[in-house]
Amino acid sequence: MKTINTIIFDLGGVLIDWNPEYVFIDVFNGDRDKMHWFLKHVCTPDWNENQDAGYTLEQATKDRITLFPEYENEIGAFYGRWPEMLGGAIEGSVSILNRLRESKHYKIIALTNWSAETFPIALKKFDFLQWFEGIVVSGEEKTRKPFDDIYKLTLQRYNINPEQALFIDDNLRNIEAAQALGIRSIHFKSPEQLLVALKHFNIHLQ
Template sequence: MIDTIIFDFGGVLVDWNPRYVYRDYFQDDEKMEWFLANICTDEWNIEQDRGRSLAEATELLVAQHPDWEKEIRMYYGQWETMMKDAIHETVDILFELKKKYKMYGLTNWSAETFPIALDRFEFFQVFDGILVSGKERLIKPDEKIFERMMEKFNLKPENCLFIDDNLKNVEASRQFGIETIHFINPEDLKAKLDEFGML
């Protein structure tokens, strides 16, 4: 019944990690991890994925932590460095699947930074449609973003397979009625797709 595959991007097709900026800067992994856990946190970053502007987010955090202003401004000032490369083995799987299936993207990503990725990686041209959380002002795992995905591209949950590396998103997708693969690495993804008889 599956005729459509929906890919998450970060951690699945794109190797993005703020540590690619801060590891060289701090030269101390313990201090870097403290900074990412307490200053530029995942919770802060996800609000940009929900639609908050980068400028507002930066100024808000600088006001809260003025002693860390330089490091905070590095987050979006050097954001492109965080986007290291495509995960080429997954991209190869993507192109193989495209021969037989419709292909869509569903990503938690800032509307301001996503165009940078779109310009950098040619594989995005494979997709029949992409829904970006920052544009929709909805984020996974909220079921409303899955509803928006279905409505926007005229899809049916029972005909879709969703691939995501975030377990909360995977569980939400399954509850919504979409078959899902929890992405661990490209080798594991290939094995699971083989089990489905999709490669």
């Protein structure tokens, strides 16, 4: 088995805490049942992921309002108040990222499902995003995880041998897609679990 020389990080859920509930618990005046129904049936994860693949926020909002006109204001809040969904950095993971960077043993890349229209907000907010040798943003590429083409694009763009790469993501679906392409992977659950998993792969931390 070849030695790992590249580590590919997901961002949301691994390094950045993003959650629409931060907005919609306020929108629905603390009614968690209404909030959960809305996020399951109206502004759904699948709908949001379509924007991660390059669909415009404006058109996506219009489409949803056409389907659910009674929720026009609430739907408008999804991208209208999007910055409030950024809860902050996941500090334990950022610390691990920094230790990997300082070790100078690895090429550090990010591969994220993220709208090209909202990603600049994250770039401005989180200084550690400057630490990566490169960031592949799904919305800029008009495709997203778990589709093969975004993994292959990442490998090609940054001259990565899949047999020497390690991918970290909190979404099992994305992990399985990477593994199918021969990329060893860690299904992220917490910074503490990540630290243990990295040692399992003989990753050197500064």
